[in-house]
Amino acid sequence: MALATLSTDEVLVWQTISSLTVLFTLIDFGFNPTFARIIATARGGGTLAQLSRGRRGQDQSLEHGDAPLDIGEVTATLRWVYRWIVVVSTFLTLTAGTSALLRPISNLSDASEAWVAWCLAAVSLQISVFGGANSATLTGFGCIATARRIDAGVGALQILTAVLVAAAGGGLLGIVASYSAFSLPLYLAYHRKVRRLNVPRSAARLNPLLLQAVWAAAWRSGVGVLMSNGIIQMSGVLYAQLGKPADAAAFMLLLRAITAVSQVSQAPFYSKLPEMSRLRAAREIHEVAALASAGMSFAFWTYSIGAGALLVLAPPLLQMIGSSVHLPAYDVTATLILAFFVERYCAMHIQLYSLTHHIIWHVMNGVTGVLMICSSVALAPMVGQLSFPLAMLISYSAFFAWRASQLSINSLGTSRARFELRTSAFPLIALLCMLTGALFLHMGDRQ
Numbered sequence: 001m002a003l004a005t006l007s008t009d010e011v012l013v014w015q016t017i018s019s020l021t022v023l024f025t026l027i028d029f030g031f032n033p034t035f036a037r038i039i040a041t042a043r044g045g046g047t048l049a050q051l052s053r054g055r056r057g058q059d060q061s062l063e064h065g066d067a068p069l070d071i072g073e074v075t076a077t078l079r080w081v082y083r084w085i086v087v088v089s090t091f092l093t094l095t096a097g098t099s100a101l102l103r104p105i106s107n108l109s110d111a112s113e114a115w116v117a118w119c120l121a122a123v124s125l126q127i128s129v130f131g132g133a134n135s136a137t138l139t140g141f142g143c144i145a146t147a148r149r150i151d152a153g154v155g156a157l158q159i160l161t162a163v164l165v166a167a168a169g170g171g172l173l174g175i176v177a178s179y180s181a182f183s184l185p186l187y188l189a190y191h192r193k194v195r196r197l198n199v200p201r202s203a204a205r206l207n208p209l210l211l212q213a214v215w216a217a218a219w220r221s222g223v224g225v226l227m228s229n230g231i232i233q234m235s236g237v238l239y240a241q242l243g244k245p246a247d248a249a250a251f252m253l254l255l256r257a258i259t260a261v262s263q264v265s266q267a268p269f270y271s272k273l274p275e276m277s278r279l280r281a282a283r284e285i286h287e288v289a290a291l292a293s294a295g296m297s298f299a300f301w302t303y304s305i306g307a308g309a310l311l312v313l314a315p316p317l318l319q320m321i322g323s324s325v326h327l328p329a330y331d332v333t334a335t336l337i338l339a340f341f342v343e344r345y346c347a348m349h350i351q352l353y354s355l356t357h358h359i360i361w362h363v364m365n366g367v368t369g370v371l372m373i374c375s376s377v378a379l380a381p382m383v384g385q386l387s388f389p390l391a392m393l394i395s396y397s398a399f400f401a402w403r404a405s406q407l408s409i410n411s412l413g414t415s416r417a418r419f420e421l422r423t424s425a426f427p428l429i430a431l432l433c434m435l436t437g438a439l440f441l442h443m444g445d446r447q
Helices: 008-028 031-043 048-054 071-106 111-130 132-140 144-167 171-180 183-196 208-242 245-270 273-281 285-320 330-354 361-412 416-422 425-446
Strands: none
Touching: 008 071, 008 111, 008 171, 008 208, 008 245, 031 071, 031 132, 031 208, 031 273, 031 330, 048 208, 071 111, 071 132, 071 208, 111 132, 111 171, 111 183, 132 144, 132 183, 132 273, 144 171, 144 183, 144 245, 208 245, 208 330, 208 361, 245 285, 245 330, 273 285, 285 330, 285 361, 285 416, 285 425, 330 361, 330 425, 361 416, 416 425
16 A cells, blocks of 8 residues: 555655664674573573583583573573663664665655654664564563464554555655554563563673673674675665665565565474474484474475565556556566575574574675675676675575585484475475466566
8 A cells, every 4th residue: 555655755765764674673683593592592401501612513411510591690681681782773773774864865855754754763663672682582482473473463453554544645654653653562562471471580690601602692693694684684775875766666675575575484493493492402303303394394385485476466466556666677576586585595504503502603694795795796787686686696505505504404413305305395496486487477478
């Protein structure tokens, strides 16, 4: 509905605000998955010394006299860290975020409405960032299904409200406000679920050794996330600065749609991470492999079906509603879909290997990020708008995919052929068939 009621320039501002919101949620710098893993490890009887050994890639049993982690102490550290994350997030939102919106908003006839919308989105963002502490706690306690139900319920209300506001002529400000308003109810719903867990609260002072172990894992994860998802989301913001408004809006619409499909596909695998972490702490590796293959297979099928449906159904739906923005050319869309499939493959394998507490995200994503940037710059003069999707596909495939899968599969003590047949092979074949079918449909429409 928003695409049918907003002008191209307004859609570009809306998508830029959305991309900035996603980008700044990465400010937690890997603390969310790190705390989730440590809470799950604590529940499985893991220790602080075990976390330290894991950073050197070892996965050993508990030593005599090594006391299990105190969950109350872990959650106290979690709350302290997230208070500081919000401080940093607020500063970057007001400075870098505002600067990124200067050019897109300058194209609007009424800039004041857009700036008010950005202020509302910025406040909503800080609430969401602080809510990451609740999200990490629920994940660590294996309540991912509960969290996803909350997300689905609040998300449905959010979309319904935005549609009604757009239909009533609420414009850019109304649409952004309707989305932003639900960050507080979502935070309160998560907080209520965390309180029901009856997590013990520690009265002890901040444990510097625990904080050191958390930071040693989190900064690696954080650099990895910034050099992967950070670069992907930044690509849309850069398009808004450098490209024509229509082209930038089309690319950002595609990027947001595929990101949504990718996020939905994460749930089947990520919901099993706490249990897999507990099983690995208990050294039940065979059960970890079984859970991992089931979760990955479901995730890949979810992505393939969702991305295929997006490619086939989105163009006629956008035309039917009279959208001012359409998807980019077929080659850009299909390449980005394939690139995100490979990215999901890499992300799940590195998450699986991270259960050993040997965190190498910073190396894997660092190398991939550099390759992505260099490839994009080199390809831009030759293929134009296709440069980033193609660079993303090449970069993830060239290094991350084979190395991350090698490490994770070896850590499970299984064979690659057996594991790939159970997880990625058939969903990839299905996706390639759908992309081929969509190509023939596209060629038929052009004739």
